Amino acid sequence: MADNLFFVEPTTSRRGFLKLITNLMIGLVAAVLTVPLVGGLIGSSFRLKKSRWADVGNISSLPLGQPTSMKFPYKTEDAYVRETVTHDVWVIKHSSSELTVFSPICPHLGCHYNWHPDENEFICPCHGSVYALTGKVLGGPAPRALDTLPWKLEKDRLFVEWETFRVGIPQKIRT
Amino acid sequence: MLSKILKWINERWPLTTVIRWSLEEEMPGGTSYAYIFGSCVLIVFLFQVITGVWQLLYFVPTTDRGYESLNYLRTEIPFGWLIHGLHYWGASAMIILVGLHLSQVYIWGAYKNPRQLTWLIGVGNLLLTLALGFTGPILPWDERGYWEAEVAVSSAGTAPFLGTVARNLLAGGTALGQMTVSRFFFLHVAILPGILMAFVILHLVAFRKFGISGPWDEAKRKLTGLFWPDQVFKDGVAVTLIFMALIGLSAYRPPLYSGPLDVLETFYVPKPEWYFLFFYQTLKAFHGVFEPIGTIGIPLLITLLLIFLPFYDRSPERNPGRRVTAMVCYAIFVTWVITMAILGYYSKPEASTSGAPVATEATQAVSSSAGDPTLQNLEGAKRGGQLVASLGCTACHRVNGQGGVIGPEFTSALLKGKSRQWLITQIRNPKAHFPNSIMPAFISATDQQVNDIVDFLLATAQGKSVAAGRLAKGPSAPPVPAGLPQKTTPTPSVAPGPHGPPQEASFAIGNVELGATIFHQSCESCHGAQGKGKVPNPGSADGTVPPLNPIDPTLFNKNAQTFVNDIDPYIQHGSIPEGPNPVLHMLSFGDSESLTQQMIANVEAYVLHLNGVNRAQITRPGLEPRTFFWLVVVVFGFVLGGFWVWKGRRREKINR
Ligand code: FES
Numbered sequence: 001m002a003d004n005l006f007f008v009e010p011t012t013s014r015r016g017f018l019k020l021i022t023n024l025m026i027g028l029v030a031a032v033l034t035v036p037l038v039g040g041l042i043g044s045s046f047r048l049k050k051s052r053w054a055d056v057g058n059i060s061s062l063p064l065g066q067p068t069s070m071k072f073p074y075k076t077e078d079a080y081v082r083e084t085v086t087h088d089v090w091v092i093k094h095s096s097s098e099l100t101v102f103s104p105i106c107p108h109l110g111c112h113y114n115w116h117p118d119e120n121e122f123i124c125p126c127h128g129s130v131y132a133l134t135g136k137v138l139g140g141p142a143p144r145a146l147d148t149l150p151w152k153l154e155k156d157r158l159f160v161e162w163e164t165f166r167v168g169i170p171q172k173i174r175t
Numbered sequence: 176m177l178s179k180i181l182k183w184i185n186e187r188w189p190l191t192t193v194i195r196w197s198l199e200e201e202m203p204g205g206t207s208y209a210y211i212f213g214s215c216v217l218i219v220f221l222f223q224v225i226t227g228v229w230q231l232l233y234f235v236p237t238t239d240r241g242y243e244s245l246n247y248l249r250t251e252i253p254f255g256w257l258i259h260g261l262h263y264w265g266a267s268a269m270i271i272l273v274g275l276h277l278s279q280v281y282i283w284g285a286y287k288n289p290r291q292l293t294w295l296i297g298v299g300n301l302l303l304t305l306a307l308g309f310t311g312p313i314l315p316w317d318e319r320g321y322w323e324a325e326v327a328v329s330s331a332g333t334a335p336f337l338g339t340v341a342r343n344l345l346a347g348g349t350a351l352g353q354m355t356v357s358r359f360f361f362l363h364v365a366i367l368p369g370i371l372m373a374f375v376i377l378h379l380v381a382f383r384k385f386g387i388s389g390p391w392d393e394a395k396r397k398l399t400g401l402f403w404p405d406q407v408f409k410d411g412v413a414v415t416l417i418f419m420a421l422i423g424l425s426a427y428r429p430p431l432y433s434g435p436l437d438v439l440e441t442f443y444v445p446k447p448e449w450y451f452l453f454f455y456q457t458l459k460a461f462h463g464v465f466e467p468i469g470t471i472g473i474p475l476l477i478t479l480l481l482i483f484l485p486f487y488d489r490s491p492e493r494n495p496g497r498r499v500t501a502m503v504c505y506a507i508f509v510t511w512v513i514t515m516a517i518l519g520y521y522s523k524p525e526a527s528t529s530g531a532p533v534a535t536e537a538t539q540a541v542s543s544s545a546g547d548p549t550l551q552n553l554e555g556a557k558r559g560g561q562l563v564a565s566l567g568c569t570a571c572h573r574v575n576g577q578g579g580v581i582g583p584e585f586t587s588a589l590l591k592g593k594s595r596q597w598l599i600t601q602i603r604n605p606k607a608h609f610p611n612s613i614m615p616a617f618i619s620a621t622d623q624q625v626n627d628i629v630d631f632l633l634a635t636a637q638g639k640s641v642a643a644g645r646l647a648k649g650p651s652a653p654p655v656p657a658g659l660p661q662k663t664t665p666t667p668s669v670a671p672g673p674h675g676p677p678q679e680a681s682f683a684i685g686n687v688e689l690g691a692t693i694f695h696q697s698c699e700s701c702h703g704a705q706g707k708g709k710v711p712n713p714g715s716a717d718g719t720v721p722p723l724n725p726i727d728p729t730l731f732n733k734n735a736q737t738f739v740n741d742i743d744p745y746i747q748h749g750s751i752p753e754g755p756n757p758v759l760h761m762l763s764f765g766d767s768e769s770l771t772q773q774m775i776a777n778v779e780a781y782v783l784h785l786n787g788v789n790r791a792q793i794t795r796p797g798l799e800p801r802t803f804f805w806l807v808v809v810v811f812g813f814v815l816g817g818f819w820v821w822k823g824r825r826r827e828k829i830n831r
Binding site for chain 2: 021026033040
């Protein structure tokens with residue numbers, strides 16, 4: 001039988017010994033070879049992307065208490081691809097030094113939501129989640145409030161740390 | 176349970192039969208370590224397939240990202256260094272093993288009747304293996320890959336009649352480019368391995384049909400051995416050793432980082448992988464009309480000789496002692512290959528590395544206006560005046576009352592009587608005129624730029640005043656030579672302190688040796704040999720140019736990428752040292768394009784190297800390469816040694 005070919009005959013014969021040690025050697029080589037293969041498969045699958053501060057622009061002319069969408073160039077570093085892409089954030093200016101910055105990504109399933117000044121609400125077109133000016137969920141399937149982003153002001157220039165979060169869950173977890 | 180499953184399968188697919196067929200063989204004359212090579216080639220080929228496929232998770236075959244994506248695998252993926260190392264060294268191992276296998280078959284006379292077809296398929300496997308070994312290194316499209324492609328494509332172009340057709344088909348266009356990479360990629364990962372796999376199966380089937388040829392001595396053939404397990408054990412020992420050697424090589428001799436492709440680079444000496452060195456060296460003997468004899472004729476002749484071997488050598492005699500002609504031919508061939516390979520390895524390039532690329536365009540431009548200094552191109556002189564500032568000449572030379580005092584002032588007295596050619600050489604390779612000159616060679620300025628500067632200098636020589644560009648206000652970036660990445664921010668050539676983010680050079684892993692050559696040409700005059708020097712810089716707060724070896728501790732970082740990011744802005748944008756009136760300041764090599772981004776990447780790798788930091792630092796090794804290697808050695812030793820001891824004890828017990 002074939003299994004007899006591979007495994008040791010129940011003897012202590014020289015051939016039985018040879019079969020066992022040959023299997024052992026081949027097994028070891030295969031096992032060691034598995035290490036880089038697994039490493040290569042995992043790769044950077046579990047590595048958080050580095051977030052970076054980006055210059056979003058001048059906020060001196062923004063209206064008070066009104067969300068404004070601000071677009072800015074952002075240098076991404078995705079593995080070996082480095083390019084500049086355009087991102088946007090919702091900025092609400094409370095005073096010259098107090099702001100709220102929302103990520104433009106809907107925490108439900110990741111669509112881009114919009115500000116509806118007539119209703120005074122953020123509404124996501126995809127599944128109809130509705131958020132208040134504070135980011136609180138007012139309706140729809142959204143599992144959590146809008147995600148705020150870290151920001152800082154240098155004179156009148158707004159800098160935002162661009163981060164993304166897992167969508168579809170109540171917790172705000174970075175991706 | 177197992178036997179039930181086996182039975183079920185066997186009723187539907189002859190598994191046991193196939194396994195028996197592949198393992199059960201009587202070996203006339205017994206087993207031998209001389210027979211291991213075929214199995215070793217097979218296993219190493221499997222390694223190549225597996226590691227090759229795995230690299231596809233990361234590598235992309237494009238001209239702009241190939242090198243970077245490979246380096247990402249090698250430095251930032253756990254055990255990526257090992258995947259690539261195994262593949263790289265596996266290629267060498269496979270070629271050696273194929274050579275040994277072929278030698279064994281040849282010496283044993285095993286290609287003779289009835290094994291002619293086995294031999295023919297084997298020759299096919301040899302050619303496919305060489306083709307794989309040739310196409311592989313091209314793929315990253317780095318310095319090495321590009322030049323190998325250039326050689327391949329040009330060699331194809333020397334073919335009589337069909338040269339141009341072959342050349343363009345291979346390159347996928349009239350010039351090298353993305354289509355070329357795609358074609359070599361297509362060959363290397365799909366076509367060649369696919370055919371090789373099929374051929375390997377054919378080879379095995381043919382081999383199984385007739386078995387090994389065994390010893391030529393009839394008396395020795397009486398004794399028989401079994402392929403499994405006796406021969407497989409020997410094969411296994413060899414494979415295990417080869418595998419460990421491949422890991423060791425990957426850890427201790429990682430493949431070279433040849434640097435990002437820069438077609439303006441004139442220092443890089445393209446040499447093929449070691450296994451083609453003999454051919455490379457042989458080709459040097461064929462010039463001009465004889466070239467196709469070398470590029471096409473010799474490989475064709477060797478291939479034909481190999482293919483028809485079993486047909487012109489038909490005597491059934493297998494004993495090498497009675498096949499004197501065959502053995503002499505073999506000895507001559509092997510000596511030729513080895514001698515040529517060694518010569519090729521140590522050969523110096525024919526052109527000097529003095530960094531004086533012949534300014535072809537500029538030289539041609541001269542011939543039209545040669546000898547007549549009055550025929551000055553005023554437009555060119557004006558552009559030249561701007562370039563004198565933007566390329567950084569005025570950092571050392573005074574022009575119209577402004578600029579540095581390190582070099583002589585550009586006066587008509589200084590420049591009188593200098594020919595255009597003399598000035599071009601002076602700019603391209605100052606050491607040609609003054610061996611001790613500290614002037615950096617302007618190697619990457621375009622011919623047009625050099626021409627313009629010479630126009631400017633000639634105009635100055637005649638006392639014509641052409642306004643030089645102002646020191647701190649360079650013109651916008653000069654035209655970017657085709658094929659170079661576009662710069663995004665043309666900034667003034669000299670500005671107080673470095674500014675702006677690191678440029679693309681900082682992301683590419685440069686080549687240390689090329690960096691050393693460029694450093695010698697462009698940086699050494701101020702920073703001293705190996706960056707150690709204390710070249711005086713009157714008027715600066717330090718009094719000397721800061722040495723780079725060791726570098727200012729505020730710039731140093733153990734992390735290679737951070738280190739590079741720290742120094743890159745200085746090289747890109749230049750800087751003015753602190754102090755009341757520093758004579759020397761750092762030129763903006765990047766902004767002025769005196770150096771290409773690729774050259775800067777090489778220089779950065781060299782500066783890091785001077786400070787004991789490896790530019791190609793592995794940031795996520797999985798396990799440190801050397802630690803991993805020794806761990807594997809210990810595990811293998813422990814398990815196999817332990818097994819040996821255990822087995823011995825057991826046998827003793829039974830014997831008692
Ligand atoms: S993605 Fe916005 S509501 Fe579903």
